[in-house]
Amino acid sequence: MSLCEVRCLPMTAEAFAPFGDLLDCAGDPDKMINAGLCGRYHDRAVLDFGDARGGISLFKAEPRSLPYTLDLMERHPDGSQAFLPMSEHSFLVTVAPDDGGRPGAPLAFLTAPGQGINLHRGTWHGVLTPLHAPGLFAVVDRIGPTHNLEEVRLDPPWLVVG
Secondary structure, eight states: OOOEEEEEEEOOHHHHTTTEEEESOOSSOSEEETTTTEEEOOOOOOOOOTTSEEEEEEEEOOOOOSSEEEEEEEEOTTOOEEEEESSSOOEEEEEEOBSSSSBOSOEEEEOOTTOEEEEOTTOEEEOOEESSTTOEEEEEEEESSSOOOEEEEEEEEEEEEO
16 A cells, blocks of 8 residues: 655644644733733634533653654544643644545644644544653543544555655
């Protein structure tokens, strides 16, 4: 089986905007707080939980490496999902536009250390893919009664290269 190849792009707010929000401290803070010792970068993402509530979970994922075989994508039709790394390491983010209820051709992004992401509701994305241990993330997403997960195996898979 031959793999299609996708090259990693640097993570920027503009390039990632169709899929979600980049969470970082780019630019000047919106205001200084805590007696001027802390910059607040205000309201960096639109969280969407529909008719449910938001929750914070911790994910501990096994580190992967490039090249990476992308063979599974998923989406959450009922809410957004934010990934906040709990270490200063970059991670791989794979996303795809919707193509008739299935993932289209994927895009791959490498975050910079200290960047997190918020995936919009319904965005096709690969599984959590840290590139370094410990692979620990805080995840802010929808807590509710629906299953809120669709998964698709990619055949053929894609090869993500740096």
